[in-house]
Amino acid sequence: MSAISLSAVTKRFGSSEIIRGVDLTVNVGERHALIGPNGAGKSTLFNLISGQFRPTSGQISLNGRRSDRESPETIARRGVARSFQITSLFARLTVFDTVRLGVMANHGVRFCFWRTAASQRAVTNDVLALLEDVNLLHRASVLAGELPYSEQRALELAVTLALRPEIILLDEPTAGMSVEEAAQTVALVRRLTAGRTLLVVEHDMDVVFSLCDRISVLVHGQIIATGAPDEIAKDGRVNEAYLGKGLH
Amino acid sequence: MKLYVRIALCLATGVVLLAPLTFSDRYANLAIRMLVAALFASAFNLLWRQARLLSFGHGVYFGAGMFAVVHLMRANEAGLNVPLILVPLAGALSGSIIGVLCGFVATLRSGAYFSMITLAIAELIYSLGPRWQALFGGEAGVSSMRLPSMGLSFAALNEVYLIVLGWSAVGFATIWFFAKTPLGQIAFALGDNERRLQFLGYRTHAVKVYLFALSAALSGLAGGLLGVAAENVDYTVFGPASSAAPVIQTFIGGADVLFGPAFGAALLTGFGNVFSDVTRLWLLYQGIAFVLVVMFLPAGIVGSLLMGKKRPLREAIANTLAVLLCSASLIFLCESASILLSDSYSSLRASQDGSWVSYRLFNMELAPGSPIVWGLPLIAALTGLIISWKLKGREETA
Numbered sequence: 060m061s062a063i064s065l066s067a068v069t070k071r072f073g074s075s076e077i078i079r080g081v082d083l084t085v086n087v088g089e090r091h092a093l094i095g096p097n098g099a100g101k102s103t104l105f106n107l108i109s110g111q112f113r114p115t116s117g118q119i120s121l122n123g124r125r126s127d128r129e130s131p132e133t134i135a136r137r138g139v140a141r142s143f144q145i146t147s148l149f150a151r152l153t154v155f156d157t158v159r160l161g162v163m164a165n166h167g168v169r170f171c172f173w174r175t176a177a178s179q180r181a182v183t184n185d186v187l188a189l190l191e192d193v194n195l196l197h198r199a200s201v202l203a204g205e206l207p208y209s210e211q212r213a214l215e216l217a218v219t220l221a222l223r224p225e226i227i228l229l230d231e232p233t234a235g236m237s238v239e240e241a242a243q244t245v246a247l248v249r250r251l252t253a254g255r256t257l258l259v260v261e262h263d264m265d266v267v268f269s270l271c272d273r274i275s276v277l278v279h280g281q282i283i284a285t286g287a288p289d290e291i292a293k294d295g296r297v298n299e300a301y302l303g304k305g306l307h
Numbered sequence: 308m309k310l311y312v313r314i315a316l317c318l319a320t321g322v323v324l325l326a327p328l329t330f331s332d333r334y335a336n337l338a339i340r341m342l343v344a345a346l347f348a349s350a351f352n353l354l355w356r357q358a359r360l361l362s363f364g365h366g367v368y369f370g371a372g373m374f375a376v377v378h379l380m381r382a383n384e385a386g387l388n389v390p391l392i393l394v395p396l397a398g399a400l401s402g403s404i405i406g407v408l409c410g411f412v413a414t415l416r417s418g419a420y421f422s423m424i425t426l427a428i429a430e431l432i433y434s435l436g437p438r439w440q441a442l443f444g445g446e447a448g449v450s451s452m453r454l455p456s457m458g459l460s461f462a463a464l465n466e467v468y469l470i471v472l473g474w475s476a477v478g479f480a481t482i483w484f485f486a487k488t489p490l491g492q493i494a495f496a497l498g499d500n501e502r503r504l505q506f507l508g509y510r511t512h513a514v515k516v517y518l519f520a521l522s523a524a525l526s527g528l529a530g531g532l533l534g535v536a537a538e539n540v541d542y543t544v545f546g547p548a549s550s551a552a553p554v555i556q557t558f559i560g561g562a563d564v565l566f567g568p569a570f571g572a573a574l575l576t577g578f579g580n581v582f583s584d585v586t587r588l589w590l591l592y593q594g595i596a597f598v599l600v601v602m603f604l605p606a607g608i609v610g611s612l613l614m615g616k617k618r619p620l621r622e623a624i625a626n627t628l629a630v631l632l633c634s635a636s637l638i639f640l641c642e643s644a645s646i647l648l649s650d651s652y653s654s655l656r657a658s659q660d661g662s663w664v665s666y667r668l669f670n671m672e673l674a675p676g677s678p679i680v681w682g683l684p685l686i687a688a689l690t691g692l693i694i695s696w697k698l699k700g701r702e703e704t705a
Contacts, residue, residue, distance in 0.1 A: 109506065111502075111506075130505070131502075131505040131506050132505045132506075132507075132508050132509060132510050132511075135505070135506055135507060135508035136508040140506070140507075141506055143503070147500060147502070147503045148499075148500065148503065149495075149496045149499035149500050149503070150499050150500075151495065151498070151499050152492075152495065152496055152499065156492060156496075157496075159492070160492065160493065160496055160504070160507060160509075161507055163489055163492075163493075164507045164508045164509060168489045169489070169490070169493070169509060169510075170490055170513070170514075170517060171488060171489040171490055172485060172488045172489075172490040172491070172517075173488070174488065174489075175484075175487040175488055176487060176488060176489045176491075176492050177487065179489070218507070222507065222508065
């Protein structure tokens with residue numbers, strides 16, 4: 060059984076077809092990268108998988124269950140978590156409270172109004188452990204909106220991982236980072252996603268080649284190649300469409 | 308804060324809150340109305356402060372509470388024996404039921420669309436009011452009597468104040484505690500970024516319905532308390548004025564501070580009661596104050612006091628002086644205009660061959676033709692403006 064499976068998925072916005080028949084399979088426990096030039100439809104594909112958009116046609120299954128008609132919250136509850144390309148956090152919440160939202164969701168604490176959030180010891184411990192993992196423990200009481208960019212990305216990652224998802228979708232986790240920050244983030248992602256399924260959109264080829272087991276190349280809404288990193292690097296069509304300019 | 312300052316503050320608050328127990332009906336009534344308005348505005352602000360949902364129709368839930376309580380007291384007169392102290396709960400109950408029904412519909416949307424739906428619901432109920440005689444009592448409304456209960460006669464309003472104070476305390480404690488619960492935290496995050504919350508697996512519509520129901524229940528409780536005190540209610544409680552009141556009071560007090568709305572509501576209700584005896588223009592002044600606060604103190608009065616940067620005493624005094632000078636001349640202008648433009652003044656002028664006869668204002672005989680009458684307020688206003696302009700200039704250079 061595959062973790063993520065798309066068959067003949069299309070997505071149309073008005074008269075323009077952004078996704079034009081995508082078949083994609085991501086195996087359980089695999090780290091899979093989705094690359095492609097700007098405007099190829101990578102983010103749209105992410106939004107389709109995570110339930111933000113519904114496909115115009117075709118089928119999407121997550122862990123063998125059909126998901127293309129489900130709401131984002133249902134998909135999230137099935138163990139699929141995503142991060143956002145444009146940092147999307149809660150401006151009025153502290154770092155600690157932000158991560159706690161994710162941890163509470165994972166613990167199934169939702170409509171609880173008879174006790175304080177601070178009194179849940181198990182939740183608090185998980186939050187502290189996660190903050191330690193992403194090196195934000197010393198920033199716990201800072202407002203999320205006041206963090207520098209790279210720390211916001213780390214926080215985004217921590218919230219995503221707080222759900223303890225089986226399938227993780229990361230949209231450009233190293234965008235806008237310096238080389239060192241990107242390397243740190245890759246190490247972090249590698250460590251924290253061990254044993255889980257990862258689908259990542261990424262522009263930085265060094266990140267893709269060092270992190271991922273397989274790569275799919277999306278061009279003009281279609282996947283033109285899927286394979287191991289060295290196969291992709293040798294593929295003539297890929298080089299022509301994308302890598303020729305991007306990599307060398 | 309130092310410990311003894313805290314103790315002194317607590318003691319002072321206690322004295323202020325308990326003092327109305329000794330008041331006559333006139334001032335006990337005012338104290339009740341201030342507390343009720345404070346609770347109502349705080350309940351309204353649950354939706355705005357946490358989830359950034361701006362309701363323009365909260366008069367509906369307040370009115371639902373009032374009607375439920377007055378009807379229950381009528382049932383009491385007919386022999387049902389609900390102790391008076393429990394009667395306000397009927398307001399909370401009916402508020403929460405109506406709140407779930409209306410909230411479910413209204414929270415399907417957020418932002419401006421949410422506000423429009425709440426406004427539409429309020430208009431709907433308001434237009435239904437005079438037509439549903441059995442429930443709303445038509446133009447005359449519904450009346451009832453408080454019955455003695457638990458050894459107290461509850462004939463005088465200072466005894467009723469005890470009930471109002473107790474239930475308001477419960478209401479405020481609920482609002483304070485709710486913000487600390489997991490659901491309160493989730494509601495807070497919802498106001499920042501609903502979409503992200505959905506991707507964490509939270510059903511945001513359900514969160515909004517819960518929050519709306521709680522806000523409506525506490526609004527109903529506030530209405531119920533007023534119902535116990537007033538013993539009478541008619542359908543105008545569903546009108547635009549009662550829905551607008553918590554909005555204005557909340558933003559004047561400070562929407563992002565826990566007790567900002569309560570302060571704003573108590574302040575405006577108190578001023579309104581005192582000044583409506585002195586001037587017919589109170590609503591105008593309240594409107595001007597609202598506009599000015601939104602423009603210059605977007606955090607509200609309490610919010611600016613708590614969060615604003617500390618100023619030297621000299622600047623604070625100068626600022627207060629500027630505000631006083633400007634508002635004094637504005638009030639003079641408005642009051643003069645309301646006299647000079649009135650029908651009675653124009654008929655007086657007609658009887659005096661059209662000459663600008665003098666008029667009485669603030670116990671002074673004023674001649675409209677005299678330059679001093681207009682010059683002095685003008686100079687006062689200009690002085691105020693220059694002071695605040697200088698202060699602003701100094702702030703920018705600092």
